[in-house]
Amino acid sequence: MRKIILFTLVFALTTLCSFNSKASGYIANDNRIDGLFASAPEVSNVSLTDLSLTGYSTTTLAGSNKDAIVAIVLDFFLGGFGVHRFYLGTEVMTGIGYILTCGGIFGIVPLVDFVVLIIDNKDISKYVNNPKFFMWV
Numbered sequence: 001m002r003k004i005i006l007f008t009l010v011f012a013l014t015t016l017c018s019f020n021s022k023a024s025g026y027i028a029n030d031n032r033i034d035g036l037f038a039s040a041p042e043v044s045n046v047s048l049t050d051l052s053l054t055g056y057s058t059t060t061l062a063g064s065n066k067d068a069i070v071a072i073v074l075d076f077f078l079g080g081f082g083v084h085r086f087y088l089g090t091e092v093m094t095g096i097g098y099i100l101t102c103g104g105i106f107g108i109v110p111l112v113d114f115v116v117l118i119i120d121n122k123d124i125s126k127y128v129n130n131p132k133f134f135m136w137v
Contacts, residue, residue: 068117068122
């Protein structure tokens with residue numbers, strides 16, 4: 001009974017608030033908008049050769065020597081425990097998250113990881129040291 005009363009109250013407040021908010025009182029001043037664009041500073045594109053990245057190596061990535069086949073095999077057999085993510089260099093909390101969610105939301109996340117690793121097996125550098133729980137996002 002409390003749920004019905006709460007739902008009715010929320011619905012009534014939402015309906016009441018939607019009647020009070022109308023956008024008809026707002027008018028766009030086109031001349032002022034054009035003036036703002038005209039007075040805005042001009043921004044040029046910066047090429048990558050203009051940037052000086054001293055101290056950074058552009059040829060190799062740290063930890064990019066991980067093998068996609070090993071990650072795929074680990075995911076197939078031990079994906080529910082997040083072992084493939086440990087191999088790829090993910091934080092410990094991600095593996096714990098896999099274990100606490102019954103194998104990555106009942107095995108769905110390792111299954112998607114498996115498919116993503118199979119499809120994108122040429123370059124898995126974006127999955128190496130990836131701190132996200134969903135590595136493909």
